[in-house]
Every structure is written in C-alpha cells, then in structure tokens.
Amino acid sequence: ILNRKSILDLDKTFIRNSENILGIVNLTPDSFSGDGLYKKENELIKLLDFAEKNKINNLDIGCASSKPGYDKVTTKEEATRLNYFLDIMKSNFILSIDTSSPEVAKLALKNNFKILNDVNGFYNEELINTAIKYQCKVIIVHRHPDSKSLHEKMNYRNNTGEVLEHLEHRVSYVIDKGVKKENIYIDPGLGFGKFEQDSIDLLMNINDLVNEIPVVVGYSRKKFTKKLKLSKKEIFEHCINSGVTLVRMHLTN
Numbered sequence: 001i002l003n004r005k006s007i008l009d010l011d012k013t014f015i016r017n018s019e020n021i022l023g024i025v026n027l028t029p030d031s032f033s034g035d036g037l038y039k040k041e042n043e044l045i046k047l048l049d050f051a052e053k054n055k056i057n058n059l060d061i062g063c064a065s066s067k068p069g070y071d072k073v074t075t076k077e078e079a080t081r082l083n084y085f086l087d088i089m090k091s092n093f094i095l096s097i098d099t100s101s102p103e104v105a106k107l108a109l110k111n112n113f114k115i116l117n118d119v120n121g122f123y124n125e126e127l128i129n130t131a132i133k134y135q136c137k138v139i140i141v142h143r144h145p146d147s148k149s150l151h152e153k154m155n156y157r158n159n160t161g162e163v164l165e166h167l168e169h170r171v172s173y174v175i176d177k178g179v180k181k182e183n184i185y186i187d188p189g190l191g192f193g194k195f196e197q198d199s200i201d202l203l204m205n206i207n208d209l210v211n212e213i214p215v216v217v218g219y220s221r222k223k224f225t226k227k228l229k230l231s232k233k234e235i236f237e238h239c240i241n242s243g244v245t246l247v248r249m250h251l252t253n
Helices: 012-016 041-053 075-088 102-110 125-134 159-177 196-204 223-228 232-241
Strands: 021-026 058-062 094-098 115-118 137-141 184-187 216-218 246-250
Touching: 012 232, 021 041, 041 075, 058 115, 075 102, 094 102, 102 115, 102 125, 115 125, 125 159, 137 159, 159 184, 159 196, 184 216, 196 223, 196 232, 232 246
Parallel strands: 021 058, 021 246, 058 094, 094 115, 115 137, 137 184, 216 246
Antiparallel strands: none
C-alpha cells in the first residue's frame, strides 16, 4: 500500500510511452490528492523503484503544495523537504523541481536536477536568472497575466487562443532575458485559475498548442477530468497522439 493508494498497474500503452511520462512525486504533508511522501521513506522508495522498473525516467519533485487554499510554506521548510528527498534518492532519474522559490531551485539544480517547473509562470526575475545560470530546462506553466493569485478564476473569450498568446509572450520574454529556446517547455496550466470548461477545452484542443516549443500537460487527478467520460488511458493516448512531449501524472491510483 502506498499511502492508502496502490501503485498504478500500468498497461502497455503507458509503458510503451514511458519516455512521455513526467511522474509526480509530492514531498508535502498536504498534497491535494493525499499522496504526500514527506517522512514516508518506505513508500517513497517503493514509488522510485516502480518508476525505475517501468522506465519512467522523468520525475517532477514538489516540496510545496499548490492546491486551492494551500498553506504557504517557508523557503526553509521547502528546502528541508527537498533535502529529505535528496538523502533517499539514489537512482539516475531526470529530475524536475516544481517550485517558485529561487532558493529551492538553486538547491535542486546544484544537486543535478535538470528541469525547473514554475507553476507561477516564470514572472520572478531571480528564478529566470537562476535558469540562465544553470542552463537548465524550464517548464513555463500558463498563468493569466492579470491574475492576482494562482487560483483566481479568469474569464476567456477564446481560451486556447489566449492561453497560447500568453505563453508565447512569456517564451519571448525569457528568451530575451537569456534562456535558450531549446531549453523551454510550455504547459497550459490546466486547473490553475481556469473554470472547468476552459481546462476541458484546452485539454481536448491541446494539439493547437503543439508547435516548435514542446508541450507539457498536467491533468492527473484534477476535478474537471471527471466530466470528460474518458478513461485515464484514453486521455493519455489523446495527449500522445496530439504531440504532447510530457504528460505529468501521478504514479499511484
């Protein structure tokens, strides 16, 4: 048992496309899906073994919750959780740090992390400079430029077109600052500051975002997916067939 949830029984569709999976590892006590692995060493080791066995080489490590109504943690606490992971992690994964903290990003990148994933859309100049210094990959998650908080619901007239326009603007901005184009991924930010129908539209039209910049999509365990009437496998296949590079997903049921 992994925190009352079983490890996914991946069928051949997932295993065949394991290089397109960005496995979620939550090092938080308040994860929205109840799978936080902070101070649960045996469960964390089981999850890492499962990822290695199934050739899921890309893992996204989160040490601070971004769920609606999340408790903001101090940089010190977020770093403590990351150090806990670093002490246990032995395998040779390609690691992404899910953080908006420049200090935590630096700690991760100094310890061989290769990707910086900012759910707040890379509006922090110090975070951009950190990405430039370490020449890491970056995942720019969409956040509406007028939103005052991560979960403030914004109105869209043309959700896919506007999200793409916002992302293109951020991509141009970070390239002008010095981030290399080949190091950039974009993520439409499903479930963040969006009404359910907007997230559904973005996911079902995800091929409209696929162009020169690789696309990352995270829909796993988000409430809007229940309205799709599609299985996990069917949503995953839709993303892969649409040209998505990485599907960010939980590795537990």
